[in-house]
Amino acid sequence: MHTFAARALRLAVPRVSCARPMMAVRPSMVARYSTQQPTVDNFDPHVPTAMDKQQPPPPGDDFRVVIVGAGNINFGSIEGPWNHTFRLEHKLGPRLKVTALIDPSHERAAKVLKTKCDSFVLSAYKDTVIYPTMEAYLESLKPEQHPHAVWVGSPPAYRGRTEPGRNIEEVLTQRLRGVPLFIEKPVSTGPVDQAFAVAKEIKESNTIVSVGYMLRYLKVVQKMKQILEENKLQVLGINARYIMAYEHTAKLDWWDKSRDCGPIVEQATHFCDLMRYFGGEVDLDTVLAHSLEYDEPAGKLSRIPVPEDQIKPEDRIPRVTSATWKFANGAVGSLTHAVALQGYQYSTEMDVYADGYQLRLVDPYNNPVLYIRRPGDDHEEVVRYSNDDPFFSEVANMIDCIEKGANAAPILSSYEDAVRTYALTWKIRWASEETARARRQ
Numbered sequence: 001m002h003t004f005a006a007r008a009l010r011l012a013v014p015r016v017s018c019a020r021p022m023m024a025v026r027p028s029m030v031a032r033y034s035t036q037q038p039t040v041d042n043f044d045p046h047v048p049t050a051m052d053k054q055q056p057p058p059p060g061d062d063f064r065v066v067i068v069g070a071g072n073i074n075f076g077s078i079e080g081p082w083n084h085t086f087r088l089e090h091k092l093g094p095r096l097k098v099t100a101l102i103d104p105s106h107e108r109a110a111k112v113l114k115t116k117c118d119s120f121v122l123s124a125y126k127d128t129v130i131y132p133t134m135e136a137y138l139e140s141l142k143p144e145q146h147p148h149a150v151w152v153g154s155p156p157a158y159r160g161r162t163e164p165g166r167n168i169e170e171v172l173t174q175r176l177r178g179v180p181l182f183i184e185k186p187v188s189t190g191p192v193d194q195a196f197a198v199a200k201e202i203k204e205s206n207t208i209v210s211v212g213y214m215l216r217y218l219k220v221v222q223k224m225k226q227i228l229e230e231n232k233l234q235v236l237g238i239n240a241r242y243i244m245a246y247e248h249t250a251k252l253d254w255w256d257k258s259r260d261c262g263p264i265v266e267q268a269t270h271f272c273d274l275m276r277y278f279g280g281e282v283d284l285d286t287v288l289a290h291s292l293e294y295d296e297p298a299g300k301l302s303r304i305p306v307p308e309d310q311i312k313p314e315d316r317i318p319r320v321t322s323a324t325w326k327f328a329n330g331a332v333g334s335l336t337h338a339v340a341l342q343g344y345q346y347s348t349e350m351d352v353y354a355d356g357y358q359l360r361l362v363d364p365y366n367n368p369v370l371y372i373r374r375p376g377d378d379h380e381e382v383v384r385y386s387n388d389d390p391f392f393s394e395v396a397n398m399i400d401c402i403e404k405g406a407n408a409a410p411i412l413s414s415y416e417d418a419v420r421t422y423a424l425t426w427k428i429r430w431a432s433e434e435t436a437r438a439r440r441q
């Protein structure tokens with residue numbers, strides 16, 4: 001994936017500058033343990049990306065990380081395979097030192113730290129200090145404890161804006177100049193123009209930033225990019241469906257548009273992002289959308305695991321959102337998101353069409369498979385890569401990029417690019433709300 005991904009980066013995503021490595025680079029060590037080595041010409045599907053296929057991390061200098069948010073994305077949950085600290089532990093081994101955990105919920109932070117300290121990764125967490133705010137952390141920061149990276153997995157309501165308390169990127173780029181940032185998707189829940197303003201500040205500060213659109217790192221996704229690129233294909237159309245399993249999504253905020261912004265901004269953002277990755281920029285003025293709302297006859301769901309009646313009617317999420325748009329090259333995009341399934345596993349699929357080609361990405365979350373139909377042929381080739389872990393790749397690439405420089409490992413989602421995905425998701429939400437309002441009148 002590495003080289004191929006590096007080329008994909010040049011084509012599709014603004015390059016992230018790694019001009020300011022924050023610690024001494026030890027090339028031999030990094031090269032041996034990188035999942036994403038940069039110098040081979042062709043995409044190599046055999047490069048191991050799963051954690052259990054890596055060489056054990058060697059000893060070395062401490063790598064100090066500040067973690068923002070003691071929740072699911074950073075510490076894991078039953079809902080999915082995400083868990084950034086677990087990947088950091090496996091990438092850095094005994095070098096990992098989590099110096100600070102920032103979370104207003106001391107109880108939650110203390111609980112996850114206790115679990116870590118009761119385990120074999122004690123050395124990474126035994127000196128971790130819990131702070132309620134970034135401000136409190138920065139006030140107490142000693143120069144010798146300067147972090148090598150900050151991993152931001154707080155709710156998006158507290159990020160991507162310019163107003164105090166919601167401007168963590170601004171605070172970090174000003175007060176911890178040059179410290180690389182990993183930031184979860186979506187970049188914000190606030191105004192899109194503010195998120196673009198933050199992107200500009202980040203770019204001007206020359207900070208390394210990686211955003212957590214991990215599906216870009218999947219080998220099957222990289223294979224799709226390779227086929228498009230090597231055959232110089234123009235994408236004609238992309239058709240995507242994202243059908244979630246809602247039964248165990250028990251976070252009230254997720255069901256409340258005033259909190260998490262609804263399922264397109266919060267969740268289908270992963271597919272909107274991939275569609276941009278394959279299809280290029282979207283002409284936002286062309287976005288059209290319909291939704292099935294909670295109070296329409298077809299919108300009743302029998303197993304919602306939260307007291308939805310506590311949410312204001314206007315803030316309850318749609319059950320289905322279906323959108324179409326034009327890409328800048330004229331191609332047509334079509335996305336359907338539905339809150340429809342029970343059980344745990346989502347049903348997700350994306351078809352990318354080009355002259356003679358159909359690239360069908362199936363189940364990228366659980367069991368990624370790529371079906372390829374080529375020109376002049378009716379048959380579908382089936383591609384599966386075992387032991388692929390895109391969450392580990394995004395973590396490993398970020399660390400390699402910090403330690404070894406930009407060419408060591410591509411960061412596939414820059415902040416500015418992620419803001420463009422954010423803008424698309426908001427446009428879909430607005431378009432669906434507009435048609436819903438018009439229909440009710």
Ligand SMILES: NC(=O)c1ccc[n+]([C@@H]2O[C@H](COP(=O)([O-])OP(=O)(O)OC[C@H]3O[C@@H](n4cnc5c(N)ncnc54)[C@H](O)[C@@H]3O)[C@@H](O)[C@H]2O)c1
Nearest residue numbers: 069070071072073082102103105153154156158184185186
């Ligand atoms: N890439 C993925 O597949 C994926 C998966 C899960 C979550 N996420 C993203 O990760 C982010 C966090 O989601 P989550 O599921 O971990 O949420 P969560 O609710 O489980 O955890 C959020 C944590 O942040 C804390 N918090 C609240 N305000 C804070 C602040 N100002 N500063 C620091 N911490 C604060 C909360 O107390 C809580 O402990 C969201 O943007 C979500 O979309 C991404």
